[in-house]
Amino acid sequence: MAGIRLPPEDTDVSQIRQPLTADLISDDDRSIAADSWSIKSDYGSTLDEDQRHADASEALAARHRAASDYSSDKEEPDAETISSMLGFQSYWDTAYADELTNFREHGHAGEVWFGADVMEMVASWTKGLCVDVVQKQVQNHHDDNNSELGSEGERDLAAWTVLDVGTGNGLLLQELAKQGFSDLTGTDYSEGAIDLAQSLAERDGFASIKFLVDDILETRLDKKFHLVTDKGTLDAIGLHPDGPVKRIMYWESISRLVAPGGLVIITSCNNTKDELMQEVENFNQSKAISSQETDTPAESDACTNPKIFSYVDHIRTYPTFMFGGSVGSRVTTVAFVRS
Numbered sequence: 001m002a003g004i005r006l007p008p009e010d011t012d013v014s015q016i017r018q019p020l021t022a023d024l025i026s027d028d029d030r031s032i033a034a035d036s037w038s039i040k041s042d043y044g045s046t047l048d049e050d051q052r053h054a055d056a057s058e059a060l061a062a063r064h065r066a067a068s069d070y071s072s073d074k075e076e077p078d079a080e081t082i083s084s085m086l087g088f089q090s091y092w093d094t095a096y097a098d099e100l101t102n103f104r105e106h107g108h109a110g111e112v113w114f115g116a117d118v119m120e121m122v123a124s125w126t127k128g129l130c131v132d133v134v135q136k137q138v139q140n141h142h143d144d145n146n147s148e149l150g151s152e153g154e155r156d157l158a159a160w161t162v163l164d165v166g167t168g169n170g171l172l173l174q175e176l177a178k179q180g181f182s183d184l185t186g187t188d189y190s191e192g193a194i195d196l197a198q199s200l201a202e203r204d205g206f207a208s209i210k211f212l213v214d215d216i217l218e219t220r221l222d223k224k225f226h227l228v229t230d231k232g233t234l235d236a237i238g239l240h241p242d243g244p245v246k247r248i249m250y251w252e253s254i255s256r257l258v259a260p261g262g263l264v265i266i267t268s269c270n271n272t273k274d275e276l277m278q279e280v281e282n283f284n285q286s287k288a289i290s291s292q293e294t295d296t297p298a299e300s301d302a303c304t305n306p307k308i309f310s311y312v313d314h315i316r317t318y319p320t321f322m323f324g325g326s327v328g329s330r331v332t333t334v335a336f337v338r339s
C-alpha cells in the first residue's frame with residue numbers, strides 16, 4: 001500500500017484551482033495537459049461526471065504549471081500548490097466505488113482516460129512497436145545476449161508478458177488483447193479498480209486477463225515483464241505532495257519489473273516527451289552514480305552499461321493544436337527500452 005496516505009481534506013484544493021489554462025506555456029513538443037478531462041471531450045469518452053472532471057482538470061493544470069517551473073530550475077514549487085486529490089489513494093477508492101455502482105446499475109465501463117481514441121492509438125502503436133523491436137532483435141540475435149525477446153520462441157506477440165500499472169478499469173488491457181497480446185496482467189492499488197476491471201473483463205470476454213491489487217511504489221510482484229504500460233498512473237503519482245520522491249520510487253519499481261530488452265510505455269497528460277526523457281535520464285544517472293559508489297562486481301555492471309532505460313520512440317500522430325504561437329498536443333506516449 002502507498003507509504004503516505006494523507007486524507008484528501010489535507011489538500012488545499014482552493015489553491016490548486018487557481019491556475020488557468022492560459023498560464024500553460026507550451027514549447028514545440030509540449031503536451032498541454034490543461035486537463036485530461038477536457039481531452040475526454042476532444043477525443044470522446046464515456047462518462048458524464050462533470051464536477052469530478054472539472055476539479056481534476058484544474059488540479060492537473062496546476063501541476064503542469066508547477067512542473068514547468070520545477071523543470072526550468074526556478075524555485076521549488078510550494079508542495080501545497082502541486083498537491084492534488086488525484087495523488088491520494090482515498091480519491092481513487094471513492095472514484096472506483098462510484099464507478100462500480102455505475103457498472104452494476106447501468107453497465108457503464110467508467111472513465112476512459114484521455115479518451116477512447118487515445119487508448120486505441122496507444123494499443124495499436126504499442127503492437128507495431130513490439131513487432132518492430134522483436135524484428136530488430138531477431139536480426140541482431142547473435143550479437144545480443146542480453147535480450148530475452150530475441151529468442152525465436154518470442155516472436156509472437158502472444159508470448160509477450162504485459163503488465164499495465166494503475167490499470168483502473170483495465171480497458172487498455174482489453175485493447176491490447178484485441179491487438180494480439182494474450183499474457184496480460186493489470187495492477188492497481190485501489191481494490192475497487194481491480195473489482196471493476198475484473199468484472200468488465202469477464203463481461204467483455206477477456207476473462208483470461210489477470211488483475212491484482214498492488215501498489216507500484218511498493219510492488220509485491222517478483223516477476224519481470226516484456227512490456228509494462230502506464231496510462232495516467234505516473235501522472236497521478238506525481239500529483240501527491242511527495243510526488244518528486246514518489247516518482248523516483250516509481251522508476252525504481254519499473255526498473256525491477258521490466259525484463260532486459262523489454263519496454264515501458266508511458267502515456268501522460270502531465271509531462272511532455274522531453275520531460276519524461278529528462279526524468280529517465282536523471283534516473284539513469286542516479287543509478288550509475290550509486291553503482292559506482294558500491295564497489296561490488298555485480299553492481300558495477302552499470303558502469304559499463306549505465307543507461308537503465310533508453311528512449312525508443314513516441315507517438316507522433318496525436319492531434320496537435322496551436323497555443324500561444326506554439327504547437328502542442330494534449331497527451332504524450334513515450335517508449336523506453338530496458339537495458
Ligand SMILES: C[S@@+](CC[C@H](N)C(=O)[O-])C[C@H]1O[C@@H](n2cnc3c(N)ncnc32)[C@H](O)[C@@H]1O
Pocket residue numbers: 002092111112113165166167168169170172187188189190193214215216217230231232233236237
Ligand atoms: C489516471 S488513472 C488511469 C487509470 C487507467 N490506467 C486508465 O488509463 O484508464 C490513474 C490510476 O492509477 C492508479 N494508481 C495511482 N497510484 C498508484 C500506485 N501507487 N500504485 C498502483 N496504482 C496507482 C489509480 O488508482 C488509478 O486507477
